[in-house]
Amino acid sequence: MTKAQKVLVVGGGVGGLAIAIGLHQQGIDVEVVERDKDWKVYHVGINVQANFVRALNVLGIGDKAVKAGYAYRGARFVDMDGNVLQELPGDTAVDALPSDLGLTRPALHKVLTEKTLELGIPVRLGVTFESFTDRGEAVDVTFTDGSVGTYDLVIGADGNYSAVRNVLWPEAKPxxxxxxxxxxxxxxxxxxxxxxxxxxxxxxxxxxxxxxxxxxxxxxxxxxxxxxxxxxxxxxxxxxxxxxxxxxxxxxxxxxxxxxxxxxxxxxxxxxxxxx
Incomplete structure (x- = not known):
């Protein structure tokens, strides 16, 4: 296959939006479909480490993510009474980005969605694929709203119970x-x-x-x-x-x-x- 120029990303969560932003930065025409019309995430937190923070920085949103969360000093193992057994401190000396960051999932979602929309990446909410046919040189996709499209590549980023994976590898179940x-x-x-x-x-x-x-x-x-x-x-x-x-x-x-x-x-x- 030649280099993909038009890509469909199925799923508008953390993985799907990060992929879309990265492809856009490489000059690739990318679209996102997300079946949740409200485009929401549940309210609890997520803690991420140095590789995640620096990947966000490559996407141009590292600083915003850090400001949206809390850069903590690292992890500690403690006993049942809270007495510290071992510290695993982080290191921010290399590039001033934290090694450990906690933030709410809605805050991370906001940073990613704002960047996606700022770049003008098309996002269709309340829509996903109905079916797709891989013709080798291209993939023909029919969507749940009745529209159709042809893409060089389709990426499934639609979660643990991925509908894309279920089509390609139906035997692979969580x-x-x-x-x-x-x-x-x-x-x-x-x-x-x-x-x-x-x-x-x-x-x-x-x-x-x-x-x-x-x-x-x-x-x-x-x-x-x-x-x-x-x-x-x-x-x-x-x-x-x-x-x-x-x-x-x-x-x-x-x-x-x-x-x-x-x-x-x-x-x-x-x-x-x-x-x-």
Whole structure:
């Protein structure tokens, strides 16, 4: 295939928008379709490291992402009572960009969407592909709104349950890992400059990460046998159960977990792709 000049990206999340911005910078004509007409993301946080921050910088949005979040000093492993066992400090001496950055997912989404629209990259919301045919030299795509298009390349960036992947490799399905992750945003203590990971409880761990000057998020990763589904109204109670027994700052943070509508629980899944 010759160099692609016209590309379709299916999925307008972190990966899809980063790809679109990067292709545009290389002079490639790129379009994005996103099936969510509201183009929204859920409200909890994300913590990223040096490679991610520097990739954003290459895309021209490194500084904006840093300003939208909180550059923390690194990670610490602590015991059940919050006593520090080991520090893993970051290093910002090379290029003044942080090695560790926490920010809310909506904040990262805002930085990426604003850059995408600033560059004039077409984004169609509430639309995805209906079908596509790979003719070797080009891909013909029919969209859910009835329109059609022809592209040199189609990129699937549509999540863990990718519809693009399902067409190309229907046997490749996400599988449950017997673990689940619980997340919740709480107020950040003014003197907290680290992401702490609590160890010592069997079958899981918990921690927190600064997101802004005002907020941090707490997480709990535990074995969840049988891939349970929890009623929405029980989520705050269930998350607090997993935070029981911890001291230090986690004990105080756990008391803020009160609203089940603000708890984000996800089963952890992995997808093993077939060999090429």
């Amino acid at each position: 599988e449950y890992t017997d673990q689940g992750v619980w997340r919740y945003n709480v107020p950040r203590p003014k003197d907290l400059e680290w992401s702490d990971i609590y160890v010592g409880k069997p079958k899981g761990k918990v921690g927190y990460c600064p997101l802004t000057e005002e907020d941090m998020y707490i997480f709990a990763v535990f074995e969840e046998p049988g891939n349970p589904r929890f009623p929405k109204e029980t989520l705050a109670d269930e998350m607090r159960k997993r935070l029981e027994g911890y001291g230090g700052l986690m004990a105080e943070a756990a008391r803020h977990v009160t609203d089940p509508d603000l708890v984000v629980y996800r089963p952890l899944e992995a997808c093993i792709m077939p060999a090429p």
